[in-house]
Amino acid sequence: MATIKDIAAYCHVAVSTVSRVLNDHPDVSADTRRKVLNAARILHYVPNNAARDLVLPQSDTIGLVVRGAENPFFTPIIRAVEKSCGAKGYAMALHQIPVGADEVGEGAELVQSKRLKGLILLGGRYDYTREDVIALGVPFVCCTYTNHFGDLDPAAFSSVSIDDEGEGYRATTMLIEHGHAKIAILLDSKDDRSISERRYRGYCKALSEAGIAIDEGLVCETVDFSMSAAFERATRLLAERPDVTAIFAVADTMAIAAMKAIANAGLSIPQDISVIAIDGIEMSLYTVPTLTTLAQPQAMIGEKTVEILVDVLDNAAPSSHVRLETTLRPGGTVGRVHP
Amino acid sequence: MATIKDIAAYCHVAVSTVSRVLNDHPDVSADTRRKVLNAARILHYVPNNAARDLVLPQSDTIGLVVRGAENPFFTPIIRAVEKSCGAKGYAMALHQIPVGADEVGEGAELVQSKRLKGLILLGGRYDYTREDVIALGVPFVCCTYTNHFGDLDPAAFSSVSIDDEGEGYRATTMLIEHGHAKIAILLDSKDDRSISERRYRGYCKALSEAGIAIDEGLVCETVDFSMSAAFERATRLLAERPDVTAIFAVADTMAIAAMKAIANAGLSIPQDISVIAIDGIEMSLYTVPTLTTLAQPQAMIGEKTVEILVDVLDNAAPSSHVRLETTLRPGGTVGRVHP
DNA sequence: GATGTGGTTGGAAACGTTTCCAGTAACGTT
DNA sequence: AACGTTACTGGAAACGTTTCCAACCACATC
DSSP: OOOHHHHHHHHTSOHHHHHHHHTTOSSSOHHHHHHHHHHHHHTTOOOOHHHHHHHSSSOSEEEEEEESTTSTTHHHHHHHHHHHHHHTTOEEEEEEEOTTSOHHHHHHHHHHHHTOSEEEEESOOOOOOHHHHHHHOSOEEEESOOOSSOOSOGGGOEEEEEOHHHHHHHHHHHHHHTTOOSEEEEESOOOTTSTTHHHHHHHHHHHHHTTOOOOGGGEEEOSTTOHHHHHHHHHHHHHHOTTOOEEEESSHHHHHHHHHHHHHTTOOTTTTOEEEEEEOOGGGGSSSSOOEEEEOOHHHHHHHHHHHHHHHHHHOOOOOEEEEOOEEEOOSSOOOOOO | OOOHHHHHHHHTSOHHHHHHHHTTOSSSOHHHHHHHHHHHHHTTOOOOHHHHHHHSSSOSEEEEEEESTTSTTTHHHHHHHHHHHHHTTOEEEEEEEOTTSOHHHHHHHHHHHHTOSEEEEESOOOOOOHHHHHHHOSOEEEESOOOOSOOSOGGGOEEEEEOHHHHHHHHHHHHHHTTOOSEEEEESOOOTTSTTHHHHHHHHHHHHHTTOOOOGGGEEEOSTTOHHHHHHHHHHHHHHOTTOOEEEESSHHHHHHHHHHHHHTTOOTTTTOEEEEEEOOGGGGSSSSOOEEEEOOHHHHHHHHHHHHHHHHHHOOOOOEEEEOOEEEOOSSOOOOOO
């Protein structure tokens, strides 16, 4: 494996000169540059990242901690993050953790051992303290969620997310406009710091504005965005509450599980029950009927996240909080309520 | 950030001693060991991987190159690989590449720049030459596919896959046993080196054994395992060939796309058309009706792959080629042909 | 008392890279 | 002729770790 030294020997120059060429430093003659570049090609030089990382204060690697990566919603985002990192000269280190794990703790360890320059937290819960964030020691971006509470200085981190409350409101409103009143919500958790809690708030807001009281029996909590849990819960809902006419699922995966439960119960969509969701995974284009969903711009989320982080890293830009828009992807799962 | 030197200073010992303790070398007194370990804890020591990787001939990192990671089939495998790597003291470096990319070339570069110890190629095509493999320079495992041709010494690499031809045969046979004769196959590519080609062979074998001639109009090639391509192709099939009574899709994702096409055509599953597939992704449990599929043991595939590779790396075990069994996951998409 | 022996420790080199500092040569200015 | 400037280059230290080799000590053996 050719090293920088081999190139130096080959060209009869010093290693420092080679290094300068390879790093596009000025102050090196065109002639030398050509010679070195040529030698690098001939000797099949590939830089040794370990050595570079060692001497540099930090490596050019961004960590991506994904909580609950089994959700297909994240797949295109992860892909976009890796791609964008590459385009900006960064490497990505992926770390998938179980839904129950401590993302910031895991992240901090990752940062230290791999000397990461920055961190992206994808699909987590906002339950960090100021100390946790300081312990991270590097800039980070919350991707697909944020700290709604303002109990942490917004300048201390960045975020890219949709307006969860607004979108929850929008989805619920759409059902109300179709005449529904007995609207169930299928969500991960009502927990304050959960990613889906704000969508639940939007749901509550839409209902109360329409003069509909929150019916606890229609609020279906599950766990971990698991499809099987969502399926079980939806099945139970349909058995217990034959009066329900619509379901708002906070994630496409959960909606798809609910649609299966509805079919099993012998009900039709949207004649008997309407379904709407948020996310816009590819699979939801292929359900029967096609799922009506507020689609998040997944690729853009990934790109924007990297862009923000790299801007902070390279240009010392201030942290920012980006809100992206969803797009209503009309399907066939929302209909007028039966008279 | 505490280094090994800080610990040495703190304990009044040499760095070499600290290193020995941290690496569980013998030849260090219980007393010193205790002292050093204690200091490491107090100073929040986290090893610097870059430094370790630099001095060690190779890093303890295994590369995972995934081609076409948008397929949800791979997600649980990737997760299992990362988990198993962690359990065995290795780190995983993920590299997702487009379906069209050169996996071995990309892999080789990854290996060199990150000084990887081994490589896993997930979901690729077997089109390497002997030279490509030598250029890799490290042991590698083909995951979910293999070189069927024997034009490469089996001792030169390992593989973990199902018996693609056998499973293709099994799926097709199941349709034949239900009385079907006009059986279409929906596949990625008939290309020799494609991952799905062997399943197509099994399809051909089953048909010819049953005395059914291959009808080229029922052999539906698409591209890249894309759902949209599969949907288009299935739609065209149904329009052109109203006589078709069953579809064998080589992947669950393609089957789901086909089911949508079938519904759009106003046909019922399984009354008008039966569908069977291979893979067993989670989503296929939630289609209506539930997809009948030959489920691959995804987690086990990931674990086994790592196990084999680590065995080669740690114990200089010979390379091996593992065949795993699928499990028939009966759904509601296969029925008897209409008289 | 000299010599081994074994367990434990320290010192130093090495890994491949970046970067600071000093040095050289060529050239123009006074 | 002496000097400064500019453009380029070389030397060497540094990053944090592992590992080889030498050294030390205590103890037993001859």
